[in-house]
Amino acid sequence: MEPVLELKNISYAYHTLDGETKTLTDISFSVASGEFVAIVGPSGCGKSTLLSIISGLLEPEKGLIKMNGKYTGENSMNIGYMLQHDYLFEWRTVYKNVLLGLEIQHMLSAKSRTKAMDLLETYGLKQFANSKPSELSGGMRQRAALIRTLVLDPDILLLDEPFSSLDYQNRLFAADDIGQIIRSTQKTALLVTHDLSEAVSLADRVIILTNRPASISKIVPITFDLEKDTPLHRRNAPEFKNYFNTIWEELNQNE
Structure with missing residues (x-):
């Protein structure tokens, strides 16, 4: 089956009077229909920039994007975008x-x-x-x-740290609530977050980015053996700590 979203060798840099700031380099991954993928990485590495490129708000300097099997500009894909604030x-x-x-x-x-x-x-x-x-x-x-x-009725949901403005308790409940809604509607979702616990509790895979200019350091598949697989139940499962530590160690391997 054709992926809903496919990125091939995406690179991007910001240009100002002071020079060039390379942000993304050679980013390639795909997202299957109904899959929930989280993207984590160091602060300022370009996670939100990547979502802006996928949504069409920015154009990549290099690389190609396919949505529902068609390259950007040839498709009429309906993209849903949730930002940090509800607006x-x-x-x-x-x-x-x-x-x-x-x-x-x-x-x-x-x-x-x-x-x-x-x-x-x-x-x-x-x-x-x-x-x-x-x-x-x-x-x-x-x-x-x-x-x-x-x-x-979007084909894919882009979620840019949608819970970051909430306090800790409300953040937990909102992530559980919205995570279950997305699962129940079988929507394809791509989440950017700096919260590793959030990524593990919500995603089917976690893509780990390096420092800027960001490239993909590792992709971690996430599976839980739970009778009721919800974000809150995942946080209490024995596998949760192992996934969290794997991602943490990958992010901090050069520290």
Whole structure:
């Protein structure tokens, strides 16, 4: 089966009046349909830049990207992007925030409105449909932001540290909550995070990047033998510590 996403030898550098800053070098990997892949690496190594390239916000200086078997520019792949902040607008209700992407893409219809409300009900936010975002907890706001993305039926979700603005307890619950939603919808997801525990608890594979200019140091497959495989249950499993230590040691091998 053709991968949903395939990167071949991606390189990128930022150019300023002070010179060139090489950020990514020779990045190659693929993501299968329904797979959840996490990317970790040292701070400032180019993780978010990589997501910007995949989403089309930046163009790679070298290399090629395939989505659903077609090169960038030839495909019409629908990409969902969740950022560090939920960017819910306080002057709109939760329901109208969920509809925002549909409005922007001129996809509002009776059917899409019904789908949005159905998603709010499925994920426990229907009673807050007419509330303002300030009335929601941090985790609920992120859930609303995810629903806003899911209602567009994206082929792949790009998650750029979506829980980093939450306190530790809410971060745990939000990651568990949203991780289960993504699994239940069988969406393909690519997560950037600096939190190794988060990566191990959510992902099928963890891609480890080196210091800038970043290249791939190692890819670690993640499997758990659990009756109910959820992010919170993974954190309590015996394999969790081994995966965490493997990734930690790889990241710090040159320290």
